[in-house]
Amino acid sequence: MAHERITRAFDAKTPSTARMYDYYLGGKDNFAVDRDAAEKVLATAPEIRPVAVENRAFLGRVVRFLAGEGIRQFIDVGTGLPTRGNVHEVAQAAAPGARVVCVDHDPVVCAHARALLEDTGNVAVVEAAMERPAEILGDPALRRLINFSEPVAVLFFSVLHFATDAAPIVAAFREVMFPGSYMALSHGVPSQVPGGSGKASEVKQVYGTSNSPGGAFRTEAEILELFSGFELAEPGLVPVADWRGSAPAPAIGRTWLLGGAGRRV
Numbered sequence: 032m033a034h035e036r037i038t039r040a041f042d043a044k045t046p047s048t049a050r051m052y053d054y055y056l057g058g059k060d061n062f063a064v065d066r067d068a069a070e071k072v073l074a075t076a077p078e079i080r081p082v083a084v085e086n087r088a089f090l091g092r093v094v095r096f097l098a099g100e101g102i103r104q105f106i107d108v109g110t111g112l113p114t115r116g117n118v119h120e121v122a123q124a125a126a127p128g129a130r131v132v133c134v135d136h137d138p139v140v141c142a143h144a145r146a147l148l149e150d151t152g153n154v155a156v157v158e159a160a161m162e163r164p165a166e167i168l169g170d171p172a173l174r175r176l177i178n179f180s181e182p183v184a185v186l187f188f189s190v191l192h193f194a195t196d197a198a199p200i201v202a203a204f205r206e207v208m209f210p211g212s213y214m215a216l217s218h219g220v221p222s223q224v225p226g227g228s229g230k231a232s233e234v235k236q237v238y239g240t241s242n243s244p245g246g247a248f249r250t251e252a253e254i255l256e257l258f259s260g261f262e263l264a265e266p267g268l269v270p271v272a273d274w275r276g277s278a279p280a281p282a283i284g285r286t287w288l289l290g291g292a293g294r295r296v
Contacts, residue, residue, distance in 0.1 A: 046241040048193060049140045053112045055083035060112045060143060068237055075233045078225060078283045082271075085284040086217050089271035090188050091116050093215045093292055096264070096275065098125035100294075102184045102213060104177050105131045106204075108161050109190030112140050113147045118186065119154045128153060130176040134167055136160040137242065161187075162194060164203035179207045182295075187216040189288065191257070193243040201257050208295045214261055217271050217290035221248045225286050254289060261293025 046068035050061040054069045061069075072079055094105070103126055107118040110133035119131040130153045133144050141158040148154045155172040167173065177183055185204045191197040201214065208214070224231045231248055238244070255268055266273065271290040272280030 047137055047139065048238065048241050048243045049109075049111045049135065049137045051241070052083060052189070053114065055080045056087065056114055058112060058114055060139075068240065071237045072234050075237075076224070076226075076230055076287075078286055079234075081281065081284040082287045085272040085280060086189050086288055086290075087114070087116060088276075089217060089274055089288075089290050090118065090186075091121050092275050093186070093290075094118055094121040094184075095125050096292065097184045097213050097215070098122055098129065100213065101211075102126075102182055103129050104181065104183045105129065105186060106134065106167075106173070106177065106183060107131065107186045107188075108134045108167070109187065109193075110135050110140065110144065111188075113143055119148070119151065123153070130154075132157055132173045132176055134159055134161070134173075161190060161200055164200050168203065168207060180209060182209050182211040182213070184213045184215065187214070187218075188290075189217045189219075191216055192219040192248055193238075193246040195245040195247055197247075197249070197257060205260050205295065210295055212295040213264075213292055214258070214295070215290070215292035216254075216257065217288045218254050218257075219248045219287055220251055220254065220289050222251065223270065223286050223289060225283075251289060258291070258293040260296065262296055263291055263293045267291055 046065050050065035051069040054061045054066055105122050122129040122131055132155050134157045135141055141156050144156045155176050157170045157173055159167045221228045221231045268289050268291040270285040271288045272284045274290050
């Protein structure tokens, strides 16, 4: 029997992780419930805001690097609300004609993305939960743009820590990725949290009220295991601000998230 598709109807009473992230970045596509939850996080961890900015800059550097490696098709899992420097903008600026599929489970995110991208060529939006990778991979919109007999980049920017079990998600994509493809991610790590695991637990408790209530912080070793079958590109798995940045980042922006990109072997 086919699995029931996971979809999440719009709920203005439940904080959205995507809209909270939009708030950290200074966006306006958020509601009072999102701002309230985000402010609770910031009260505990004010460094989250500069970390979100550094993570966005990391996204841009990764996508430009991948375009330079010859990647011309991208799957952005957990794409979030459109803002400046979206994956499709960076990819198509670096490699005109690049094909991008934006995936998210949040109906508000998908509605915004479709409105923004309706006149943009070579970009599609898939509404699906990352916990059901077979639904993502089998979606007709994705299949129209993505050719798995060629290298592809699968991107998980600051989303896998919302999954209770991330390994099967990554493995499902890895199995269909042509050699020379890339997987890139950023992921929350307790050892990177200033103030230790207690602060991380408080933040996780706030996110437990959101539309992505599960998930788990993972150790550096556990994140490295997600790169099984991939060769990490230099400089490896590092704070996102340190990944091929042109200048040293402030110490506060080097916390919470580790990031890296690996080539499928």
